[in-house]
Amino acid sequence: MCSLKIKDIGEQGLLKILQKFCPPEIIGDDAAVINTQDGKSLVVTTDMLVDNIHFSENTTSPEDVGWRATAANLSDIAAMGASPLGITVGLGLPGDLSVSWVERLYQGMTECLGKYNAVIVGGDVVRSPNITVSITAFGQVNPTRTIRRDNAKVGDAIVVTGVHGASCAGLELLINPTIGQNLIQADREALIRAHQRPKPRLDVIPILWKILDSQLANHLTSPAGMDTSDGLADAILQICRASGVGAIVEGEKIPLPVAFNNFNNWLTQEEALEYALYGGEDFELVLCLPQQPADKLVRQLGGSAAIVGTITIGSTVILRNQYLGDPDRVLTLSRGFQHFGS
């Protein structure tokens, strides 16, 4: 056992082992919730990025590295139903990195933070052979108003707050500039922008709480939800597993980027759906709540927000795709077919 290596069990395997060192009540959501003495709760989340593993000079400018890392953390704050306060930044940097690279990184971080009234409140800078960026974000939440994964109820509508698949398609276009030649320039740029400058959906939170506050008492419980940083399929499956429920997801109701409609021999509809379900890093929210407030939320959010399915009894998540005439299939974490472009 002593010689067991991290590569043998992977990062997820290691995280499971390390959970024994954490209080069990604060594990399993996008961010930890800590009750402070005065009845308010603090929400904390942390992410580490390493050069050549999580980002690359080829696809991501330092400003975009800063924006994306910040957006990912703020998205975790949104996924808990909280309001952001600030972030700390730990930086490991090689001595021969240019100072302007670091300034541009901070520029991207503060641009993103500025849009959501949050600030950099401190950090640490150390020497390291590899560029390493460690961000911890914290926010505030009313303890009776948190979004948790384990709160989905049979009959709830499944709301997604926007399109899926854009970030992954944008990354694909950056890595392989020869693909998608028939895409019009504006669509190509929109996809790339979705990858480089994702928007955490903090705007959804006050709208959501306002709708729920106006509901009758029997709807006053908090919704289930999480963000789609690891993909839409992952988010729906995790919510269902944590809540002990199943779901039916209507494939044709999943909102796709406009560029996906201009297929032009670029993506089949099956491939477009795969991007949407498994692409990841769109940083939208999946929220499960009763039909009436769900309808209201989708209407008030506008844009591409949509109800994509329903929570059901059991534990199976069914993907229904009537548009393609496919039979129902079971939604899993693994893609059903070969990944486009690889």
Place this chain on the structure above:
Amino acid sequence: MCSLKIKDIGEQGLLKILQKFCPPEIIGDDAAVINTQDGKSLVVTTDMLVDNIHFSENTTSPEDVGWRATAANLSDIAAMGASPLGITVGLGLPGDLSVSWVERLYQGMTECLGKYNAVIVGGDVVRSPNITVSITAFGQVNPTRTIRRDNAKVGDAIVVTGVHGASCAGLELLINPTIGQNLIQADREALIRAHQRPKPRLDVIPILWKILDSQLANHLTSPAGMDTSDGLADAILQICRASGVGAIVEGEKIPLPVAFNNFNNWLTQEEALEYALYGGEDFELVLCLPQQPADKLVRQLGGSAAIVGTITIGSTVILRNQYLGDPDRVLTLSRGFQHFGS
């Protein structure tokens, strides 16, 4: 300018440049203080450690790496006068590192946290070519009860909460086991222990606030202070600079480890003083407060707590060493003589 490298300006130079991205009111202390909506303040601090730069397998077990990293962050929380809530841990790990190394790291972290009623509330684990440990600690403080560097007043006594020089001497003994041969075993072990298992002085905070609460109204302002992670000389000089005052430090009043008294040809008194002033990582507190509460604090803390000097008008910090018959000299950030053992 574009080609300016980080190694050209150093980490401190880079931090100065990056300050323009942070709100000015939260820069310059051991931790950031953020006012939350309800009148309580959140205190946040972050530290990053990189293998072979901040720790080494030769001198530090994984448990000790975990303990020391945690203690350093909790010390920053104490230095603000706050109570700890928890920490997040970002880990960058090579794939061929053993899982048990990481478990032992967490063991050390939770041992330290357990002593101070704090917990690990989350984190991230990613692949990295180098072991990287990024800890963010947060605590709570009453906004009218924070310890800041810029609050020292002429006439204040300078209190140190314990001995200085032990951690650095312990590290020296680990690196060069041949030195200090005449040290008795218990003294040697105490010094090494001081390096491997430093204790953040969170115990001082409730005692300090209790004394200040019992003072008359004219003493009700908060004290100045910081921790001595970067050395005692550094702490006193930083407080004086931030407060726009000078000081007289009585060299012979600085509490030294017991082992330093058994000189046995190991350390001259001049060298012992140098360890105490410049060694660093003792994680004690330096506090500046009026004479009467300072006396009370030293008495109630017991142990090696002592008043080592007085805040004066001006900007010069004088080191007085009557015991050695030295003339007064100006205390600076650079050591006055060659570092022992190097």
